[in-house]
Amino acid sequence: MTDAVSSRTPQQALAALLERHAPQRLLLIGASAFPALAAFEAAHPETRISRAAPGPLPAHLAGQRFDLALAVDCLEHLNKAEGTRLLAGIRNLNASCIAVLADPVASGWSDTDFYALALQASERFARDHQVLKLYTYDVR
Numbered sequence: 381m382t383d384a385v386s387s388r389t390p391q392q393a394l395a396a397l398l399e400r401h402a403p404q405r406l407l408l409i410g411a412s413a414f415p416a417l418a419a420f421e422a423a424h425p426e427t428r429i430s431r432a433a434p435g436p437l438p439a440h441l442a443g444q445r446f447d448l449a450l451a452v453d454c455l456e457h458l459n460k461a462e463g464t465r466l467l468a469g470i471r472n473l474n475a476s477c478i479a480v481l482a483d484p485v486a487s488g489w490s491d492t493d494f495y496a497l498a499l500q501a502s503e504r505f506a507r508d509h510q511v512l513k514l515y516t517y518d519v520r
Contacts, residue, residue: 386503390481390512391416393503394452397479397516403427403447407475409434409466410453417450434458436466437474449475455487463489467497476519483512 386393394416398406406429408417421429430441434457449470455463471478480499482489491501491513499515506512 383504385506388503388505390505390514393505393514394450394479394481395419397514398448401448401477403477405444405446405448406430407432407441407444407446407449407470409437409449409451409470411457412453414452417452434466435462437469442469442474444474446475448477448479451478451480451482453481455480455482455489458487460488460493463487464493464497467499471497471517478517480515481512482515483510485511 388396391414394414398416398420402424404427406427408429409432411434421427430444430446432438432441434454451467458466467478467480478499480494484490494501494515497517499517501513502516503514504511505514
């Protein structure tokens with residue numbers, strides 16, 4: 381990824397990611413819902429969506445496998461050690477594909493923090509004074 385700003389909005393990028401992966405089992409980790417997920421859920425009522433607040437996964441989710449895990453409005457609510465444990469655990473145990481939408485300034489994470497977890501920088505979004513970045517991991 382370059383430092384170029386994407387022509388898409390974060391919601392458009394998340395919607396495209398959801399359509400591309402078409403998960404049957406989706407894990408959402410975050411403090412808030414987002415429009416792209418609501419649209420996907422309405423169009424794909426057969427998809428089982430499990431939700432968790434930022435932090436360690438609850439026991440009933442920690443032992444499950446998901447087609448895709450999304451962390452949106454998540455790392456901004458955790459310290460870096462907690463976020464690292466969460467993403468590494470999901471990558472190793474819960475999902476073969478992960479997407480993380482994060483505000484690097486608010487979360488305190490840098491590109492190298494994501495690279496250390498084998499995530500790739502996919503897109504960069506800028507609006508007013510805020511920058512969001514989308515990072516992805518796909519074992520395939």
